[in-house]
Amino acid sequence: MYQLELNKAIEQIKESKAKTVCIQLPDGLKSKSKEIVDELESKTKATVLIWLGSNFGSCDIPLGLERLKVDFLICWGHNQFHKKEEGW
Amino acid sequence: MKTLFLDAPYAGLVELSPETLDYLIKKGYKKVGLYASVQFVNRLEEIKKQLERNKIKALTSRPDRAHVESQLLGCNVHGLNLEGDVDCYLYVGDGKFHPLALVYSQKKGQKEVVCDDPLSRKMSLLSREKVKTTLKKYKSFLMKFLTAKIVGIIITLKPGQEHYAFSQKLKEKYPDKRFYYFIDNNISFEQLENFPFVDVWVNTACPRIALEEQDKFLKGVINLNDALNANEVLAGF
Numbered sequence: 001m002y003q004l005e006l007n008k009a010i011e012q013i014k015e016s017k018a019k020t021v022c023i024q025l026p027d028g029l030k031s032k033s034k035e036i037v038d039e040l041e042s043k044t045k046a047t048v049l050i051w052l053g054s055n056f057g058s059c060d061i062p063l064g065l066e067r068l069k070v071d072f073l074i075c076w077g078h079n080q081f082h083k084k085e086e087g088w
Numbered sequence: 089m090k091t092l093f094l095d096a097p098y099a100g101l102v103e104l105s106p107e108t109l110d111y112l113i114k115k116g117y118k119k120v121g122l123y124a125s126v127q128f129v130n131r132l133e134e135i136k137k138q139l140e141r142n143k144i145k146a147l148t149s150r151p152d153r154a155h156v157e158s159q160l161l162g163c164n165v166h167g168l169n170l171e172g173d174v175d176c177y178l179y180v181g182d183g184k185f186h187p188l189a190l191v192y193s194q195k196k197g198q199k200e201v202v203c204d205d206p207l208s209r210k211m212s213l214l215s216r217e218k219v220k221t222t223l224k225k226y227k228s229f230l231m232k233f234l235t236a237k238i239v240g241i242i243i244t245l246k247p248g249q250e251h252y253a254f255s256q257k258l259k260e261k262y263p264d265k266r267f268y269y270f271i272d273n274n275i276s277f278e279q280l281e282n283f284p285f286v287d288v289w290v291n292t293a294c295p296r297i298a299l300e301e302q303d304k305f306l307k308g309v310i311n312l313n314d315a316l317n318a319n320e321v322l323a324g325f
Contacts, residue, residue, distance in 0.1 A: 001207065002096040002127060012092050029096060054274060056294065057161060058093055059153075059248025063273060065089065073091045079126050079155040080093055081248050087255075087313045088163055088295040 002077075004032060006039050009074050013044045018072035022065050024051040026077040046072070057081065095126045098206060102131035102180065104138050108204040108211040112178070113142055120202075121174040122146040123160035123190065125181035128206060132158060135180060135204075147172050165192040165295050166313065176200040182207050185296075187214055192299060195324040222299055227325045229288065229298075229308035230318050236287035241312075242270050244293040251292040255312055258290065277304040290315045 037048045058081035148158045152167030179187035201214040289309040291298040
C-alpha cells in the first residue's frame with residue numbers, strides 16, 4: 001500500500017559505504033522492519049539496526065546512535081523538517 | 089550522521105471519493121484550502137483536476153516546517169501561511185492526527201475540515217466541536233499559567249524539538265514567576281508528579297503534546313508560544 005523505496009535505501013547505503021545503519025519507522029510501518037532489514041543486509045555489506053522507539057516526525061530523530069557507531073540513519077514516512085528557532 | 093528520509097508514498101489511486109466530491113458541491117464550497125500528508129502530497133494532480141472540473145478553486149501553501157507545498161504536519165497548529173480566504177479545508181490522507189492540526193490552527197470563525205481518505209475511499213468531517221473538551225481544558229490551563237508562581241518548562245533534547253534558547257523569553261516576559269527547567273529525551277509523563285512544587289507546566293516540544301496528552305499533566309500544561317502570549321491567546325478563545 002505504501003512504497004518502501006528499498007532500492008533508494010540500498011543505493012545510498014552503498015554510495016555512502018555505511019557500515020552500521022539504523023532504520024526508524026512510524027508505528028504503522030514497524031511491522032515491515034523484518035522485511036526491510038533482511039533486504040538491506042542481503043543487498044549491502046551493512047549491519048542494520050531497528051530503532052524501537054517513537055517516530056512522530058522528522059523532528060523526532062534518535063539521539064546517541066554514534067555510541068553504537070551507526071553511520072547512516074534511514075527514516076521512513078517523513079521528509080525533511082525545517083525547524084523554526086522561534087518555537088512552534 | 090548521514091540521514092535519508094523516505095516518504096513512503098501511497099501506491100494506490102489518489103482521487104476524491106464520490107462522497108467527498110458530492111459533499112463539496114452540495115455545500116456550495118467554491119474555494120478550498122488543500123493539504124495532504126507526505127504520503128499523498130505528490131499525488132494531488134488528479135484531485136486538483138476533479139476540483140477544477142467542478143469549479144472549485146484549490147488554494148494551498150507551504151506551512152511552517154513542511155518541506156513541500158500542501159504538506160501538512162501534525163505540528164501545524166500555527167503558521168499555515170495560507171493567503172486568501174477559503175470556504176473549508178480539504179485534507180487528503182488517512183488518520184485524524186494531521187487534519188486535526190487544521191482544526192487547532194483556527195481560532196474564531198471555524199471552517200469545516202473535510203477529510204478524504206484514499207485508502208478507504210471515505211469522507212469524514214472535523215470541526216472545533218470534536219475537540220471542544222480539550223480546548224476548554226487548555227483555556228483553563230492558560231488562566232492557571234497567568235496566576236502561577238512556579239512554572240516547570242519542559243525541554244526535550246531531540247534537535248527538531250528542542251527550544252531551550254527561545255524559552256528564555258519567558259523569564260523576560262514574566263519576571264515575577266519562578267521558572268525551573270526540566271530536560272528529557274521523550275517526555276516522561278510518569279515523572280511529572282515527582283515535582284509537586286510545580287504549579288503548571290510549559291511544553292516546548294511538539295505542540296500537540298499539550299493538547300492530545302493534556303490529561304497526563306495533572307497540574308496542567310500549555311505550549312511555549314501560547315505562554316509567551318497568554319493574554320492574547322485567551323482572548324481568542
